[in-house]
Amino acid sequence: MLNDQMRNIVQQMPKAELHIHIEGSLEPELIFALAQRNGVSLAYASVEELRAAYAFSDLQSFLDIYYAGASVLLKEQDFYDMTMAYLVRSHADNVRHAEIFFDPQTHTARGVPFDTMINGIWRACQDGPISATLIMCFLRHLSEDDAIATLEEALPFRDKIIGVGLDSSERGHPPEKFARVFERCRQLGLRLVAHAGEEGPPAYIETALDVLNVERIDHGVRCLEDPELTARLAREQIALTVCPLSNVKLRVFGEMEEHNLVTLLEAGLVATVNSDDPAYFGGYMNDNFVAVFDALPLTVAHARQLARNSFTAAFLEPEAKRAFLAEVDQFFAGAGASPGVAI
Numbered sequence: 214m215l216n217d218q219m220r221n222i223v224q225q226m227p228k229a230e231l232h233i234h235i236e237g238s239l240e241p242e243l244i245f246a247l248a249q250r251n252g253v254s255l256a257y258a259s260v261e262e263l264r265a266a267y268a269f270s271d272l273q274s275f276l277d278i279y280y281a282g283a284s285v286l287l288k289e290q291d292f293y294d295m296t297m298a299y300l301v302r303s304h305a306d307n308v309r310h311a312e313i314f315f316d317p318q319t320h321t322a323r324g325v326p327f328d329t330m331i332n333g334i335w336r337a338c339q340d341g342p343i344s345a346t347l348i349m350c351f352l353r354h355l356s357e358d359d360a361i362a363t364l365e366e367a368l369p370f371r372d373k374i375i376g377v378g379l380d381s382s383e384r385g386h387p388p389e390k391f392a393r394v395f396e397r398c399r400q401l402g403l404r405l406v407a408h409a410g411e412e413g414p415p416a417y418i419e420t421a422l423d424v425l426n427v428e429r430i431d432h433g434v435r436c437l438e439d440p441e442l443t444a445r446l447a448r449e450q451i452a453l454t455v456c457p458l459s460n461v462k463l464r465v466f467g468e469m470e471e472h473n474l475v476t477l478l479e480a481g482l483v484a485t486v487n488s489d490d491p492a493y494f495g496g497y498m499n500d501n502f503v504a505v506f507d508a509l510p511l512t513v514a515h516a517r518q519l520a521r522n523s524f525t526a527a528f529l530e531p532e533a534k535r536a537f538l539a540e541v542d543q544f545f546a547g548a549g550a551s552p553g554v555a556i
């Protein structure tokens with residue numbers, strides 16, 4: 214069980230979030246408010262009915278509801294309001310910096326112009342209370358040609374995007390399907406990440422690294438099935454953006470007590486804790502930290518490592534990274550807890 218001292222530490226420590234789908238931060242209350250504002254009809258009669266539908270059996274069962282929820286986003290102000298709500302909520306969890314995923318194809322396929330979407334999200338990032346940058350994700354259930362067309366649409370907004378990622382239905386859509394578009398993105402100087410090893414096999418983590426040349430793996434928890442791959446991830450210090458509440462909700466692990474976060478950290482991997490789709494999976498950053506520290510034998514030393522990892526793995530300028538890491542070290546120097554203390 215989590216004691217008060219440990220709860221305070223994980224809640225108050227400075228942290229970065231590196232795996233958040235902005236469309237997954239759309240709370241049922243905001244879905245209903247935007248539906249009313251835009252005259253969109255929903256398949257659910259109330260906020261409670263919608264929330265009750267959030268019982269998922271796997272990734273696909275979640276994605277179906279997640280894409281339906283995003284259908285209320287039509288105007289620039291809608292994207293702004295969604296993003297600002299996330300930034301304000303994360304600030305309360307002592308998130309100092311967020312690298313935010315967005316899924317353009319989910320919106321452009323419904324006729325929402327690319328500029329409407331990105332301008333709303335971007336403007337909120339400029340106005341919000343924390344540092345925030347944007348990673349554009351390609352939907353892997355669609356074709357590579359569709360991803361290439363999306364990249365073309367994004368080029369006028371190149372300065373607003375730090376990187377690209379790969380998300381949506383993993384099984385049957387291996388990273389190598391997107392080799393050409395990722396190579397183009399690399400040439401453009403974009404930072405590269407991909408979801409791999411969430412539901413898909415460890416081989417997808419390998420091809421994300423070797424074919425797509427990604428710098429971080431989103432999820433990646435299935436790497437432990439392959440000891441050689443695990444050793445490589447440790448050796449090359451490839452960060453994993455782990456999402457504990459998501460993993461339990463989508464049944465990657467039966468219960469939080471079965472989560473492999475401790476093993477990942479003990480194997481020397483640069484694991485981080487993130488929320489993925491907080492409105493759908495039962496919580497934001499601190500909810501994820503409290504859940505894992507409550508269920509697993511994690512120590513103050515692990516908390517410090519997770520906070521440090523989040524900034525080490527971030528796509529920040531060296532000076533900003535150093536300043537955030539110094540803030541973490543200062544926090545733990547004053548936390549009054551000795552690093553080896555188990556909770």
Ligand SMILES: Nc1ncnc2[nH]cnc12
Nearest residue numbers: 234380381382408489490
């Ligand atoms: N956990 C997840 N995996 C793949 N695609 C996603 N899109 C939003 N959340 C996702």
Ligand SMILES: [Zn+2]
Nearest residue numbers: 234380431489
């Ligand atoms: Zn994700």
